[in-house]
Amino acid sequence: MNKFLAITFLTAVVVLTSCSDVKRKPGSIYMPDMAYSRAYESYDDHSKLKEKGIHYDARPVAGTIARGKEMPFPYAQDAAGDTTNYTLSKTVPNPIDSLSVVDAKEAERLYLINCGICHGAKLDGNGPLYKDGNGPYAAKPAALVGDAKYENMPDGQMFYSVAYGKNLMGSYASQLSKRQRWMVIKYIKNKQAVAKASK
Amino acid sequence: MTILRSLTKILSIFLFITLSTSIGNQVNAQDGKALFSQNCASCHAVNKKLTGPALAGVEDRWPEKKNLYAWIKNSAAFLKTGDAYANNLYNEYNKTAMNSFPSLSDADIDAILAYIKTVPAPGAAPAGGAAGAAAPAEDDSDSTLVFGILTLILAVVSLILLQVNSNLKKLSDDKSGIPAVEPVPFYRNKAYIAFIAIILFIAGGYMTTVGAMNLGRSKDYQPEQPIYYSHKVHAGVNQINCQYCHIGTYQGKQATLPSVNVCMNCHMAINEYKGEPLVRENGDVVDGTAEIKKLYKYAGYTEGQPWDASKAQPIEWVRIHNLPDHVYFNHAQHVNAGQVACQECHGEIQKMGEVKQQNDLSMGWCVNCHRQTKVQFKDNGFYSIYEKFHADIKSGKIDSTKGITVEKIGGTECQKCHY
Known part of the structure; x- marks a missing residue:
């Protein structure tokens, strides 16, 4: 009896303590009706809404523009092997003439987050992902300052590349709003002008 | 004498020529590297397909060097000549036009080609770093187990000793003629029962309280994700800003998870993992390249072909940080207006291979921070x-x-x- 008790106790302790301390399951919930939303929230399972008779589409109605937002870019993305719209996009002017102090700061923040990682904080095409070819990114990003091709590239064509992607660069339309894209392009153009003036 | 002199003359001339040509070659390759990185590197790598083909062995592939010069200087014009090799190449790479480089002279192109030859093939160069970094730090797992067993052994020993003590007492009583009292088994001994009851009461009370307090909290929650995505590699080693992917932190309530196209911004070009070995919490080694291939599967991307973003399927990441529905929390208010760094609530994310909930996200924790x-x-x-x-x-x-x-x-x- 004594032995039997001791052995069961010992094995119980060994089993309990040998469990991994990596917590792969979330904790239990007290009053789940207050913890989980009755309404559909972001990152819920939205796959079966239609079956439940809920017709919801977060996308704006086709052909509409939200108040205070920019007009859409007039040229669509080219089909593979075609460069017509890429060339035509040169003619689109930047709706932002100059950046206010606050906007310039914001544009710099956006540039450093979204572009600097490849094109470099100094716009020299040598961001932390490329690092002179030692980083994980194999292709050399464009040197926005110091390469005549990009210094002479009109704002509209830059917008085309940011919005639709170009070669290995992907589209940033999901990360930057239209206004933010134009702001970043203005920021790049300003930096290029400063670099040219100091030459 | 004259023969000897002429011989030395010839020799020295020969030496001069070989030396100068070899130096010339070196200079060529060095210039070539600069020219390559200036003009070619954004679309070509030596050993890897990018926007354009890998350039290793390019001279051998082109039927005539003259054609290669013409192609590089003006690819569009050369295509119109109807050259079969050039047209096949153009179609193979989804009709992506190669930029023309009229400013490059034949000598420049030769220098680039010389540089390409100096780059070793990927298999040839021994990768020294991989083996050395592998040894995982064997952390001496916590000593609670050892102490628990020790306590148990001591408890058993003391029980045995108590039993022995009572037996001895009984023996000595027998000897001295004191009539033996019917021995009480330990499970009916009142002192034992009281002791065990108190222990159970304390332990039970403690466990109930802790369990109740942890209801609805998930501190240290570290689920396995559909893809082993390492924040340590992305945000730590490669210094990608948190907001590159979590755009919503600055703008709204949700931090937002990146859609597959954000991953593909970089992973169109980065298709293999070569950094330090990745290890799961339980010690399993993760093959980083295989995890990138999992991403390609979600994205519906076949390497070497153009990517159609509309074929992508969302990755169902397991949500870790979650507040109950009766609490309102807004990321923008904290990150944008409050200028709180991500790490203050989420811990050192940039050092986590697998993300773990650092804080319990309890009300006390929130209020404490608001007070301070x-x-x-x-x-x-x-x-x-x-x-x-x-x-x-x-x-x-x-x-x-x-x-x-x-x-x-x-x-x-x-x-x-x-x-």
């Missing part, structure tokens, strides 16, 4: 409407070194978070 944290009042448009506080700071009524805590501007009012 000073609001970033200076140059912060969001708080410009708190005119009285600004005036008081100016007049010295409020000690500007102590500042204004979140509590002072109503950060601990119930309705701020529960409504």
Whole structure:
């Protein structure tokens, strides 16, 4: 009896303590009706809404523009092997003439987050992902300052590349709003002008 | 004599020529490297397909060198000549036009080609770093197990000793003729029962309290994700800003998870993992390249072909940080207006291979931070409407070194978070 008790106790302790301390399951919930939303929230399972008779589409109605937002870019993305719209996009002017102090700061923040990682904080095409070819990114990003091709590239064509992607660069339309894209392009153009003036 | 002199002359000339040509070659390759990185590297790598083909062995592939020069200088014009090799190449790479480089001379192109030849094939160069870094740090697992077993052994020993003691007493009593009292088995011994009852009461009470307090909290929650995505590699080693992927932190309630196209921004070009070995929490080694291939599967991307983003399927990441529905939390308010760093709540994410919930996200934890944290009042448009506080700071009524805590501007009012 004594032995039997001791052995069961010992094995119980060994089993309990040998469990991994990596917590792969979330904790239990007290009053789940207050913890989980009755309404559909972001990152819920939205796959079966239609079956439940809920017709919801977060996308704006086709052909509409939200108040205070920019007009859409007039040229669509080219089909593979075609460069017509890429060339035509040169003619689109930047709706932002100059950046206010606050906007310039914001544009710099956006540039450093979204572009600097490849094109470099100094716009020299040598961001932390490329690092002179030692980083994980194999292709050399464009040197926005110091390469005549990009210094002479009109704002509209830059917008085309940011919005639709170009070669290995992907589209940033999901990360930057239209206004933010134009702001970043203005920021790049300003930096290029400063670099040219100091030459 | 004259023969000897002429011989030395010939020899020295020969030496000079070989030396100068070899030096010339080196200079060529060095120039070539600069030219390559300036003109070619954004679309070509030597050993890897990017926008254009890998350039290793390019000279051998082209039927004639003359054609290669013409192609590089003006690819569009050369295509029109109807050259079969060039046209096949153009179609193979989805009709992506190669930029023309009229400024490159034949010598420049030769220099680039010379450089390409000097780059070793990927298999040839021994990768020294991989083996050395592999040894995982064997952390001496916590000693609770050892101590638990020790305590148990001691408890058993003391029980045995008690039993032995009573037996001996019985023996000595027998010898001295004291009539033996019917021995009480230990499970009916009142002292034992009382002792065990108290222990059970304390342990049970402790476990119930802790369990109740942890209801609805998930501290240390570290689920396995559909893809082994390492924040350590992305945000730590490669210094990608948190907001590159979590765009919503600055703009709205949700931090937002990146859609597959954000992953593909970089992973179109990065298709293999070569960094330090990745290890799961339980010690399993993860093959980084295989995890990138999993991403390609979700994205519907076949390497070497153009990617159609509309074929992508969302990755169902397991949500870790979650607040109950009756709590309102807004990322933008904390990150944008409050200028709180991500790490203050989420811990050192940039060092986590698998993300783990660092804090319990309990109400006490929230309120504590609101009591202690000073609001970033200076140059912060969001708080410009708190005119009285600004005036008081100016007049010295409020000690500007102590500042204004979140509590002072109503950060601990119930309705701020529960409504």
